[in-house]
Amino acid sequence: MSFPKALQVLVYSDDVHTREQVILALGRRPHPDLPELEYVEVATEPVVIQHMDAGQVALAILDGEAVPAGGMGIAKQLKDEIHDCPPLLVLTGRPQDAWLATWSRADAAVSHPIDPIVLADAVVSLLRSRVPA
Numbered sequence: 029m030s031f032p033k034a035l036q037v038l039v040y041s042d043d044v045h046t047r048e049q050v051i052l053a054l055g056r057r058p059h060p061d062l063p064e065l066e067y068v069e070v071a072t073e074p075v076v077i078q079h080m081d082a083g084q085v086a087l088a089i090l091d092g093e094a095v096p097a098g099g100m101g102i103a104k105q106l107k108d109e110i111h112d113c114p115p116l117l118v119l120t121g122r123p124q125d126a127w128l129a130t131w132s133r134a135d136a137a138v139s140h141p142i143d144p145i146v147l148a149d150a151v152v153s154l155l156r157s158r159v160p161a
Contacts, residue, residue: 034066035155036084040076040099041091046119046142047071050089053144059152062159073097080106080113086158087151091119092129093140100132107133115154 037054039047047069056064068085070076079085088106090099103116118134119142120126129137136150 034064035062035086035158036068037065037151038068038070038076038079038085038088040070040073040088040094040102041119042071042094043091044069044071046091046093046140049142050119050147053142053147054151058148059155062152062155073102076102077106080110085114087115087117087154089117089119089151090134092125092137093119093121100128100134103129103132103134115157117150117154 039050041047041050051067051069054065058065068079070079076088076090080088090102092099099118103118106116107113115135116133117136117138118129118132120129120137120139123139125139126137135154138147138150
């Protein structure tokens with residue numbers, strides 16, 4: 029099965045190592061039923077908003093531990109301001125913070141340290157809703 033175009037995944041964190049961990053955990057194609065992923069690495073909130081407003085992002089992965097703007101606050105803002113917002117996955121500091129991700133209206137949450145299998149499962153689940161059958 030071939031796909032016409034890669035899916036754009038925005039990865040937001042002020043920490044380059046966190047962004048790197050996410051990208052390495054997911055790879056170019058986390059599931060054979062999905063197109064390849066094309067990553068957009070972002071380190072600041074204004075650039076996240078710019079990319080999301082452009083409408084090309086299929087999924088955004090937002091670091092809830094980022095400073096000065098945390099991924100949960102950004103997720104809430106995106107869900108409030110973007111009609112038909114793409115799925116948002118928030119990286120939380122610990123599993124107990126999943127309720128905060130719910131408050132932010134994120135579609136999924138994965139806690140640090142990043143488990144590649146858990147992250148890939150969450151991402152595949154969210155992206156399946158964006159890919160035509």
